[in-house]
Amino acid sequence: MAESNLQEQMRQLFALQTVDKEIYGLKAELEEKPRQIEELQKKFEEKKASLKALEDKSKQIQVKRKEKEVELAAKEDAIKKSQVQLYQIKKNEEYQAKLKEINGLGADKSVLEESILKFFDDTDAVNKEIEKEKTVLAEEEKKFNQQKKEVDDRIREVNDRMAVLESNRNQITPNIEKKVLAQYERILKNRAGLALVPIKNGACQGCFLNLPPQVINEIKMKKSLVVCEACARILFLEEEL
Ligand SMILES: [Zn+2]
Structure with missing residues (x-):
């Protein structure tokens, strides 16, 4: 996925997650x-x-x-x-x-x-x-x-x-790309309405596991979706959105 495209997808996912959280x-x-x-x-x-x-x-x-x-x-x-x-x-x-x-x-x-x-x-x-x-x-x-x-x-x-x-x-x-949406919706269903979470103070805000620095680097590279290895939620950095 191209960098700009991934960023746009993440923004759409974020908008979707905001709606889904309320739903x-x-x-x-x-x-x-x-x-x-x-x-x-x-x-x-x-x-x-x-x-x-x-x-x-x-x-x-x-x-x-x-x-x-x-x-x-x-x-x-x-x-x-x-x-x-x-x-x-x-x-x-x-x-x-x-x-x-x-x-x-x-x-x-x-x-x-x-x-x-x-x-x-x-x-x-x-x-x-x-x-x-x-x-x-x-x-x-x-x-x-x-x-x-x-x-x-x-x-x-x-x-x-x-x-x-x-x-x-x-x-x-x-x-949102079909594949991305399918992945997101699968997590949404399995994780009680929370599929996309920010990283704060180095921790996943879904399961609060401390993430290794390379995860943060991967997100910054914007090559592909990065998920938490513990809870499988899609991760994002607020400043990178
Ligand atoms: Zn997690």
């Missing part, structure tokens, strides 16, 4: 996005779950209360029956025994009434928590939608930018 960065960012949305969704679902748990708790309390109400109704029936029986009893002994039974039933009834009242109080307390949780959740939903929108907006922005970069790329690649 690789944006591609990596895009790949992250679905996971980000999933993460936001998961956190939001977890918050919904705590509301669901409270609602379940409220339902359970109501079920227990209804059981007690059925028991109470049965107790009241039993008391009524016993009271009717009481008036039919002639013997004092039996009368006293029935009276005692009715008192016992009455005591049971009081206990049931108390526990029903307690369940009502519990329901009130849980429902209050539910209302609070609903307010919190509405805020969370707003936040979630906002964050999701930000991610979606960024995805659109990245895609738009990528289209511009691809078109820039298409303007540069015809200026």
